[in-house]
Amino acid sequence: MTIAKAKGRGVKDIPQERLGALNHGAETTNLTECLAVDFTKLMHIVLPQISAQALTEMEASAASGISQRMRLAASIITRELGEESITQLAHHSSDTVRGWCCFMVGQRSGLSLEARLEAIKPFADDPHFGVREWSWMAVRGDLAANLEEAIIYLTDWTQSFSERVRRFATEAIRPRGVWCQHIAQLKQKPELALPVLAALKADPAIYVQDSVANWLNDASKDRPDWVQNLCAQWQESSSSAATHRICKRALRSIRA
Numbered sequence: 297m298t299i300a301k302a303k304g305r306g307v308k309d310i311p312q313e314r315l316g317a318l319n320h321g322a323e324t325t326n327l328t329e330c331l332a333v334d335f336t337k338l339m340h341i342v343l344p345q346i347s348a349q350a351l352t353e354m355e356a357s358a359a360s361g362i363s364q365r366m367r368l369a370a371s372i373i374t375r376e377l378g379e380e381s382i383t384q385l386a387h388h389s390s391d392t393v394r395g396w397c398c399f400m401v402g403q404r405s406g407l408s409l410e411a412r413l414e415a416i417k418p419f420a421d422d423p424h425f426g427v428r429e430w431s432w433m434a435v436r437g438d439l440a441a442n443l444e445e446a447i448i449y450l451t452d453w454t455q456s457f458s459e460r461v462r463r464f465a466t467e468a469i470r471p472r473g474v475w476c477q478h479i480a481q482l483k484q485k486p487e488l489a490l491p492v493l494a495a496l497k498a499d500p501a502i503y504v505q506d507s508v509a510n511w512l513n514d515a516s517k518d519r520p521d522w523v524q525n526l527c528a529q530w531q532e533s534s535s536s537a538a539t540h541r542i543c544k545r546a547l548r549s550i551r552a
Contacts (some may be wrong), residue, residue, distance in 0.1 A: 307331055307332040310332050312552065318332060320338070323391050326389055330376065330391075332424050336355040339369065340393060340399050340462075342390065345377070346377075351371060354368065363475055367403070370385070370403055370434075371399075373396060374404075381400075382400050382401065386418065391422075391426045394419060394425075394430075395426060398419045398431045401419070401434060402416070402435045409438060409445050413446075416434065416435050420460060421458050421460045421461050430469035432464055433475065437467065440479045442478070446469065446542070447469070450468065450469065450492050451492050454467040454495035459499075462504050464505070467511075469511075471486060472517065483514075483518045486519050486523070493511065493526075494526065499538060509541075509545035511546075512542070513545065514524070517549065524550065527543035527546055530543060
């Protein structure tokens with residue numbers, strides 16, 4: 297998850313007034329605040345109709361990792377209020393709540409991959425950095441399980457006007473990624489993702505360039521020769537400053 301902690305601050309350093317605001321639905325500003333949100337308190341405020349039993353279940357997971365708690369919150373809301381509650385919560389002020397919606401989309405049964413991607417797209421384009429990360433994490437398992445189909449759809453996403461959506465296309469299928477399971481098929485055969493990567497090799501947005509470079513850096517841990525050869529081809533065929541920046545960052549582990 298590419299979210300930076302606030303420098304010199306931990307959860308214990310957040311003022312009580314600010315914690316109270318976060319637990320009542322205020323938007324977080326950094327990873328430290330994301331980690332500080334009390335899911336049980338927030339759920340009770342946002343969804344007062346949630347049962348006491350469900351809140352107890354949420355509270356019992358307080359010591360678990362945040363990704364596990366996000367998934368649990370999504371499961372509880374779906375079970376208690378149904379999938380249609382996504383419509384109610386999708387535009388909530390709290391990025392944590394919108395993140396719960398991401399995992400509700402990821403957990404929905406009976407969706408085709410195309411339908412799941414369309415449902416997650418508004419969250420992939422969310423103004424908040426955290427929601428954008430939750431969006432790809434929530435559907436990554438489905439993408440990995442249907443990789444060839446996913447690459448077809450994500451290649452289309454590389455043509456989006458939104459740099460956030462274009463960035464999702466690479467970030468969601470990084471071979472190693474962050475805070476997520478690796479995709480073994482892409483570690484072994486990174487060339488499968490070339491349609492997505494090639495479409496973004498000269499993307500003007502730094503946000504997208506960093507994701508493409510990180511994708512290739514992931515791949516270099518298992519297939520360094522392939523990454524070196526690809527970067528050499530790209531730099532030879534392109535005079536784009538964006539391409540050269542991507543390649544320089546992509547090769548950082550090999551050259552270290």
